Amino acid sequence: AGNHNLLMVGPPGSGKSMLAARLPSILPPLSPAELLEVSMIHSIAGHLPGGKLSDRRPFRAPHHSATMAALIGGGLRAKPGEASLAHNGVLFLDEFPEFPPQVLDALRQPLETAECVIARANHRVSYPAAIQLVAAMNPCRCGMAGEPGRSCARGPRCMADYQARISGPLMDRIDIRIDVPAVSAADLIRPGTAEASSAVARRVARARELQRDRFAALGHPELTSNARASTTMIEKIAAPDAAGLQLLRDAAEKMKFSARGYHRVLKVARTLADLDEAPTVGRIHLAEAISYRVAGERLPAAA
CATH class of the missing domain: 3.40.50.300 (P-loop containing nucleotide triphosphate hydrolases)
Known part of the structure; x- marks a missing residue:
């Protein structure tokens, strides 16, 4: 999405x-x-x-x-x-x-x-x-x-x-x-029972439509997805609420996110909010985005 x-x-x-x-x-x-x-x-x-x-x-x-x-x-x-x-x-x-x-x-x-x-x-x-x-x-x-x-x-x-x-x-x-x-x-x-690809495709299309409209309103019609947004833009469109900001700050300090990693977590959280058609990025979206960021590190830790 x-x-x-x-x-x-x-x-x-x-x-x-x-x-x-x-x-x-x-x-x-x-x-x-x-x-x-x-x-x-x-x-x-x-x-x-x-x-x-x-x-x-x-x-x-x-x-x-x-x-x-x-x-x-x-x-x-x-x-x-x-x-x-x-x-x-x-x-x-x-x-x-x-x-x-x-x-x-x-x-x-x-x-x-x-x-x-x-x-x-x-x-x-x-x-x-x-x-x-x-x-x-x-x-x-x-x-x-x-x-x-x-x-x-x-x-x-x-x-x-x-x-x-x-x-x-x-x-x-x-x-x-x-x-x-x-x-x-x-x-x-x-x-x-499995969900059909067509149902998933409709959710993806809706999320992409929200992203295109948002970027067009900001004067960047050439952008079509959150992954392509600049760091300045993603900080503006994915500004979290107070609870989400505290979670992000704690996670960044504990997991030693790089500057790139920090902004990429924001981009994923913005996409998750778009899938929920939520106007702002909440704590639940940031928590899920952070879990995706660190999932690949569980195996070495388990070993």
């Missing part, structure tokens, strides 16, 4: 990749301006066979063996990479720690500036890359750390070494970190 970056941590077979693949079905369709941008990028990359256009948001899922040029862009004619091909859509990185660390760290600038800059000796090219990063990973190399009744074969060191492949500055740019528990056979035999 707010275009926030997301990391899912869970054992193999828990459904992380399946959840990510379903994400485009609940995202709003591309606007005419966004469709034109996406089509131009795909045309430059030679990925527009027959000139076919679609208002469905891009979903790119490169393999973890992808090079930096494949992910960011480059080559002989400096073509767009996967990050730019996912512009206005989702870039899904499965087996997150298996990507080379230098390739992952190359995403830090695009996630901050929404563009990929390819500089070579004889030319410099900039491609747009306003992406929603969605990543999935196992808690450790064997995948079973933290699971009830299971233990990692190599102990806590395996999990620490595996998760350390993701740098702190990159992790700081991920707004929502959730644990995805294993699915049991009983869950599959008698599945409960």
Whole structure:
């Protein structure tokens, strides 16, 4: 609903990749301006066979063996990479720690500036890359750390070494970190009633509509989601009430939030308030946003 970056941590077979693949079905369709941008990028990359256009948001899922040029862009004619091909859509990185660390760290600038800059000796090219990063990973190399009744074969060191492949500055740019528990056979035999994607899509569309109207009223019609708001703007539109401000202050001091982390918590809280169609950010929205921020740190603590 707010275009926030997301990391899912869970054992193999828990459904992380399946959840990510379903994400485009609940995202709003591309606007005419966004469709034109996406089509131009795909045309430059030679990925527009027959000139076919679609208002469905891009979903790119490169393999973890992808090079930096494949992910960011480059080559002989400096073509767009996967990050730019996912512009206005989702870039899904499965087996997150298996990507080379230098390739992952190359995403830090695009996630901050929404563009990929390819500089070579004889030319410099900039491609747009306003992406929603969605990543999935196992808690450790064997995948079973933290699971009830299971233990990692190599102990806590395996999990620490595996998760350390993701740098702190990159992790700081991920707004929502959730644990995805294993699915049991009983869950599959008698599945409960599930909510249809169309119902979720309507809530997302309503939240996006509120965000567009708010940014347009502030004189920024080019912004369409809370994740793209500047720090000055998010402090204005996500100013919490007194109880929420005290909670945020205590959490920031105890959990040592960086300045970026502090503002990203505000952005997620603003999105949660939009989903509730609440005019102001309350304590409950901030509490949920903070829980998403620290969820990825529970596994190392448990180990």
